[in-house]
Amino acid sequence: MWIRAEVLRLTNVRASQMRKAGVPGPEGSIGKMASADLNKDIYEFVVDMMGLDGQLYGSYEMIRPEIAMGFDSFQKAFLRARANSIEGGTTEVMKNILGERVLGLPGDVRVDREVPWSQVPRN
Ligand SMILES: Cc1cc2nc3c(=O)[nH]c(=O)nc-3n(C[C@H](O)[C@H](O)[C@H](O)COP(=O)(O)OP(=O)(O)OC[C@H]3O[C@@H](n4cnc5c(N)ncnc54)[C@H](O)[C@@H]3O)c2cc1C
Secondary structure (H helix, E strand, O other): OHHHHHHHHHHHHHHHHHHHOOOOOOHHHHHHHHHHHHHHHHHHHHHHHOHHHHHOOOOOOOOOOOOOOOOOOHHHHHHHHHHHHOOOOOHHHHHHHHHHHHOOOOOOOOOOOOOOHHHOOOO
């Protein structure tokens, strides 16, 4: 996990320098996808290390955090990390972007490609 975190940090540094040079690349999508998985794995490891304590939630009382995204326990941070691969673009969508736009792989079959949004079937 340390190696993954370090590779991610260096990728983010590279992405930042490319952006400053005016040539943003796919590193943003890579970083979003990799950080979501890494964050989930880190907190899973943390609650595993806590043993049975890792299953305790503390209190369900609503407490306003002192800082944005601040957590008063590892257990809460673990639960919040589950959202990382959904929010801001799911990991599956990130993989599609990287596969199709970066690697140039053939796209998914999209039967609704030419269909106006108002006519796309929904459940
Ligand atoms: C904790 C949390 C905080 C959020 N905060 C914000 C916020 O501050 N601002 C904001 O605007 N939004 C926010 N969101 C919304 C978030 O951006 C969306 O939930 C997210 O983009 C996924 O969209 P969706 O829920 O409509 O899922 P859908 O797009 O309906 O996806 C459902 C499932 O289908 C899969 N899927 C969808 N399309 C494809 C595809 N083309 N290829 C392969 N698989 C696909 C997805 O991976 C997923 O598993 C937040 C969501 C969460 C969970």
